[in-house]
Amino acid sequence: MGDIEFWANLGMLLVAGYFATDIWRLAGVFAAAKVDENGEIFRWVRAVSTALVAALVARIIFFPIGALADVEPLVRFSAVIVGTGIFLKFGRSIAYGIIAGEIILLVGHFYLTGL
Amino acid sequence: MWASTSPAAVVLIFSFFGFGAFARESGISLFDTVFISFFVWALPGQVVLVSEIASGATMTAAALAVTLTAVRLLPLAVTLLPILREPHTPKWKQYLLTHFMAITVWVESMRKLPGMPRDERIPYYSGFCAVLFVTNMFVAAIGHSLAGILSAKLAAGLLFLTPLYFVLSLISVSNDWSNRLALLFGFILGPIFFIYFRGYELLLSGLIGGTLAYFAGRRFEQK
Numbered sequence: 397m398g399d400i401e402f403w404a405n406l407g408m409l410l411v412a413g414y415f416a417t418d419i420w421r422l423a424g425v426f427a428a429a430k431v432d433e434n435g436e437i438f439r440w441v442r443a444v445s446t447a448l449v450a451a452l453v454a455r456i457i458f459f460p461i462g463a464l465a466d467v468e469p470l471v472r473f474s475a476v477i478v479g480t481g482i483f484l485k486f487g488r489s490i491a492y493g494i495i496a497g498e499i500i501l502l503v504g505h506f507y508l509t510g511l
Numbered sequence: 512m513w514a515s516t517s518p519a520a521v522v523l524i525f526s527f528f529g530f531g532a533f534a535r536e537s538g539i540s541l542f543d544t545v546f547i548s549f550f551v552w553a554l555p556g557q558v559v560l561v562s563e564i565a566s567g568a569t570m571t572a573a574a575l576a577v578t579l580t581a582v583r584l585l586p587l588a589v590t591l592l593p594i595l596r597e598p599h600t601p602k603w604k605q606y607l608l609t610h611f612m613a614i615t616v617w618v619e620s621m622r623k624l625p626g627m628p629r630d631e632r633i634p635y636y637s638g639f640c641a642v643l644f645v646t647n648m649f650v651a652a653i654g655h656s657l658a659g660i661l662s663a664k665l666a667a668g669l670l671f672l673t674p675l676y677f678v679l680s681l682i683s684v685s686n687d688w689s690n691r692l693a694l695l696f697g698f699i700l701g702p703i704f705f706i707y708f709r710g711y712e713l714l715l716s717g718l719i720g721g722t723l724a725y726f727a728g729r730r731f732e733q734k
Binding site: 414428439 | 519525537547550552556557559560562563570573574578586605606610663664672674676679690692698704712717722724728
């Protein structure tokens with residue numbers, strides 16, 4: 397990788413990663429005394445960010461890349477549904493939900509494609 | 512030892528492992544994977560950034576998508592700092608403290624800090640963050656390295672950790688109608704927009720799904 401390419405890449409990561417993220421942490425520092433957490437603008441922004449992350453999750457599950465793309469769609473969907481079900485059933489325990497979802501994914505994947 | 516007291520920290524470590532593997536699958540170098548983890552330190556944003564780079568998005572599009580996922584850090588900071596800071600903690604130090612705050616750290620801090628004497632809170636928080644942060648830099652690197660060595664089937668399990676963790680943590684923090692609906696709308700719109708407006712699916716799903724959810728949620732709650 398050339399020098400210019402190296403620094404351009406780091407610049408891209410700093411702008412699109414670090415600045416894009418920490419501007420909100422910094423804003424939080426200044427807003428800590430002032431922002432109304434129950435205000436309408438705040439609620440709208442939060443809904444937008446929730447929908448965005450949900451869209452990201454759906455994209456990864458419906459159109460995965462890499463090794464996950466080799467897993468049958470039915471196995472992927474079942475794993476999400478079972479994981480979420482166990483999570484809700486056991487007092488919203490993220491750990492249990494993840495373990496259950498992973499078990500379904502791996503067992504289903506190995507069962508359908510062999511070891 | 513500290514990890515056994517905090518299931519959330521264990522989940523975060525596994526998720527960073529998954530992130531490392533995901534970055535590798537997306538064609539991101541080991542150095543960039545750790546660099547992103549260090550400077551962003553918020554998994555949703557990291558995954559969005561990696562996806563945007565992998566799909567060839569422009570810097571502007573990537574920054575916009577990442578910044579939208581990071582908006583959620585503002586309310587976390589606003590609720591954490593009044594509990595964490597001391598009366599004369601300078602702003603730059605408060606900012607440094609919030610760089611290490613992400614959802615997991617926030618949840619643990621809100622659970623533990625209020626019961627502690629105020630002058631012990633920043634030291635406790637700093638220690639917790641330092642261990643979690645340094646550990647996860649290594650974990651991301653290990654995940655990146657092992658993604659190629661592990662069998663493809665186990666790698667699939669790792670890649671699956673991140674979306675699963677997001678679904679569950681999103682549900683666990685979505686306690687009102689607008690957020691629940693935003694979750695649902697985003698989940699439906701994401702794949703549709705991916706097919707028809709590839710490259711803009713996250714922004715569009717966020718803005719359209721989130722706005723619809725916000726108004727629908729308000730109507731529900733007024734009834």
